[in-house]
Amino acid sequence: MKELRIKGSYQHHKELKAAQGIKITAQGLEHAIAGTQLHVVGPDDDLEDLKDEAMQDMKNVMSRIDKTGEGVCVQASTLGSLEALLEFLKSPAVNIPVSGISIGPVHKKDIMRSSVMLEKKKKEYAAILAFDVKVTPEARELADELGVKIFMADIIYHLFDQFKAYVDNIKEEKKKESAEEAVFPCVLKILPQCVFNKKDPIIVGVDVLEGIARVGTPLCVPTKEFIDIGRISSIEINHKAVDTAKKGQQVAMKIIGNNPEEAQKMIGRHFEVEDELVSHVTRRSIDILKENYRDDLSLEDWKFVLKLKKLFKIP
Structure with missing residues (x-):
């Protein structure tokens, strides 16, 4: 372990036990991997077997x-x-x-x-x-x-x-x-006594029957040939704005039309209070959920996504 810059010859040993450090000279050491086993080939040893054993760690x-x-x-x-x-x-x-x-x-x-x-x-x-x-x-x-x-x-x-x-x-x-393309799965039931505005925008109280209602979610009415009625623009619970509402919660929400050039659908004309509102999922929106929001949905929510796939006949 002497400093290598000090001139002097190495001491050669046939055997070493519990040495603090040693220098080894051999051909091909530049190809050796630090931390692998070192084998000494004896006269009765098979070289190829030892090579295989030496490579086993790697x-x-x-x-x-x-x-x-x-x-x-x-x-x-x-x-x-x-x-x-x-x-x-x-x-x-x-x-x-x-x-x-x-x-x-x-x-x-x-x-x-x-x-x-x-x-x-x-x-x-x-x-x-x-x-x-x-x-x-x-x-x-x-x-x-x-x-x-x-x-x-x-x-x-x-x-x-x-x-x-x-x-x-x-x-x-x-x-x-x-965020704009991600569609969380949900089914909403309009509370008949909580229809505050029938159109432009639709403002209603709803009961979240399944899934997660989220601001930005596009909604449609499956019982009326899947007619699109707009996107959730805001959600309130006890007069406090929130981004999401989960199954079992009753909330107030505002729904605005998807296309400003088209007249928004109206409660009582295009669909009824009794009709359930469902998030309009697509193959693309489901893929985005899987890739970026997998942990945001519970196992029950993912099972509901499978139900919506069948409802919308998504392959």
Whole structure:
């Protein structure tokens, strides 16, 4: 363990036990993976069998890569730390898919591999979780250019916290972008004694029979050939404005026409107080819910979405 700049010859040993540190010289060491097993080939050993055994650790790690090809890229300083990080990411509480792994500093080739996620429209996975490794200046520059995020930490939990905050931010951005097209499932029953305005706009009290009534939801009347009556523009509970109302709640709401150039449908002319109002879902709106609002709906709400698919004959 002497400083290498001090001139002197190495001491050669046939056997070492509990050494603080040793230097190994061998051919092809530049291809060795830090943290893998070291085998000494004896005169009676089969070289190919030992090669297979030496590769077993790496094969075990490679088996944890997501088969779909979608996920983050993970890099660590040694095989042991890589295994620990992969085990953490695979745990049910975390559950982050991994599409690629590497050991050592982050290079340009690692950035290129991660950028494939951008082509697959998986921006949240165009990221590298770098655990206790450095990032080359060239790799950092290319990452900024392509839009690949690099998260660095020497503590696994810190790495996860950084990535989770990043993913949450992307989800919020997607929600904002798709807010107008997202249609939450609901069935509303007009309260006969609470019809405050029959048209331009329709203002009524309703009972939410199923699902979630949400501001912006387009409504139609299935019993009247699915006639569209407009969108929910506001919801009030006890004279307080809210964005949503759930099953079992009675609320007041204002409904305005979808097309300002067309006359709005009227209660008593185009549909009756007894008719139920249903959110007008489409294949597109359901896909948006699945992608961006999956956790906002309960299991019961998703079952109701299936009922609406049948009602609107959506494939």
